[in-house]
Amino acid sequence: MKFLSSLVFLGGVGTVLAGTQLFGMNLSGFEFGCAITGYCPQGSNVIPPVKSLGGADGAGQMQHFVKDDGMSIFRLPVSWQYLTGSTIGPLSTKALANYDLLMQACLDTGAYCMIDIHNFARWNGEIIGQGGPTNAQFVDLWTQLTTAYADNPFVIFELMNEPHDLDLTLWAATCQLVVNAIRTTETASHIIMLPGLNYTSAGTLVEGWGAAMAGITNPDKSTTNLLLDVHKYLDIDNSGDHTTCVTDNVADTFDPVADWLRTNKRQAMLTETGAGASTSCFTDFCAQNEAINANADVYLAYIAWAAGSVNSTYILDLAPSVKGKVYTDMQMTTECVIEPWKNSTAVAAPAWGLVLPAGTASTSSSTTSTTAKTTATKGATTTKGGSAGSASTSTSSFVSGATRTIVPATPINPKNSASGLEVAGMQVMCVLMAGFAVLTFML
Template sequence: MKLRVIGLLAAFLVSQVSAVALFGQCGGNNYRGATACDEAYSQCLATSVPVPTAPIVIGTVDASSCPSSSPPAGQKFKFFGVNIAGFEFGCNTDGTCATNQVTPPLTEYSSYDGAGQMSHFVNDNKFNTFRLPVAWQYLTSSPGATLNTANFEKYDKLVQACLNTGAYCIIDIHNYGRWNGQIIGQSYPTDAHFTSLWNQIASKYASKSKVIFGIMNEPHNIPSLTTWVTTVQAAVTQIRQAGATSQYILLPGNDWSNAATFVSSGSADALSKVTNLDGSTSNLLFDVHKYLDSDNTGTHADCTTDNIAVFNSLAQWLRCNKRQALNSETGGGNTASCATYFCQQLAFQQANADVIVGVVGWAAGSFDATYVLNEGPTRSGQGWVDTSLVKSCMIPYAK
């Protein structure tokens, strides 16, 4: 489906019988209906979106029973921005991390200017959120150990550069639910080892209201989801007890945090039981990821899906259950197919921003221009030049 963003020219509207509602059909082969989008949305599709005739059942909840399963009009993302990568370089999906490959996106330590990138994204593009991945092994020499002072000082410089822009800054432990091949809380390391890490980090940023704690990047192949949720709860409890009582915390499920399976895998229901110290769920957001390439790996330049069906199902579950999610990793190549599909995905997500509260693209930071999903701007004189995907798809949803 090809998204059309149509300007509402008065002379054009005179000839239309009625405006097309959000994501309604406004074009396509043999289409003879209205072609102008509703002024409140200014977005419609060239082909029709199938509308189920039976009640939609998502997970264990019948969406038709919800008091309100439709998004309000005219929404904007609360969080929108880019991952600033580099401190997690060398990490593999088994939780091993070769810290000698870490490339801090700071000019003091490398040729990459993450601080300048974030300043540009905020001041010129109006982004307001950055995710700052880091390897657990870079921060501590072993599970349960105290923070490596020298390494944490370097990472903190990136966090402070982020905070200095006025943006939200997500601290993301990028270890896939593991330490050197072993699953946290289900063998070694223990929950106590993991919560020691989060106690130390949260204590450093307890007074920073715009720090967001991303408990863990992309857990996968977790044998016991119940045990994993116990680990997540322990981390949340430790963060709150460290004095970070009101900041947002991102709750990661199984299956690589995949938005497509977040409900069906049981992660949504299981993580719904995680609470703050007072038993509330305030500022606890579900952490979901979704790429647009053929196998959802984010390793291909071309995009093959708009993910509207995925995020429609997720949004309805969230709305039914009065919860919210942040899409903290998504993106595509700087290609025509991604300019089409990624724009469509972002349009739909923003239309559901009451429950999908933000999007953080992957990635800028220490990637060079040859990286397949590069979103990093390049220097041009005293300014910056954005990638084609950032220009065509991301900037319009930040302003």
């Protein structure tokens, strides 16, 4: 009877999470060419991860990641220049339609899908709201994007990728204006990601930008669905551009940030992180993601960088290979992205925190196709039978370093771009929770 009593007590504390509520992958390509200066040349630089547009089969990749691996969130980077035809103003009808092909393929999996404006808080070298594009122009961009996805809470709005070298107070004020506009325009409440400074580095959140960005509120002064946006890599300059990992992101970064989040009753998503395929990185990246899952009360998701149209020679390539209808995950994906989530232990969700709405992502992620699995060893991969090609027709239940440049798939490795709700979601232990009423009755 002791065991039953402890279960009832745990249920009384709150929802129980078995690891982060979401985990997934970046689908890179629409942002190719963007430099940290906010210059994003178009044309042949851009290789959308959309098969019909000449890029990778992003739809097939996402279907595989959801059905075979249990992933539940995808980040879809795109440049401001791509969306507006290299001129600040109205969204290009053609460009938005192209981007929406990837968005709808993502939503068709039942996953959460994140719009990431990949401009480093800049437009062609000038800082938003600080001598470059005006706050009104940035607000207009997000008003248009919100209008396009106003009624779909499975679309997450990440205001900007990796702001850096700017005035924090002014940047927070800019983001506040955008949040106000989104809340006024939307017809369903969306999660909004709030990016800080130093390439939104988790390493500088506690002593740097965290308080300012946490001060942003909804128009009603609440902070519901406003999450802090963090990035972190493990190499010498926190860029992800080096094959060797040297940083202890657990003790030095994610444990202190988790404590800060609990103290301030806030939550975050790690929306970009990755590592090269060296022995040190397998050790450190796996340990990092195990720690993220162990702190799932404050970290709602982690999203690895990157699949999509990345080149196979790219240091951070996590795109699965496909032969016929069989997808093969990169070893790093299997061991350090998927396994930490699958092997995570129960964590109680805080009463004040978000528990994400369950949609088709929760059912899709539990459906696994017949697999042919190979034991993963260093230098090997895990092979799973999946469905190659376009996404299925199922629909969602709701309609750092100095040379951070993403370049097209060429023999030259692209540079990585990073330095630095309500009821039960997919990682909630639903069976355990459903039994609490019965257990209480038994007692």
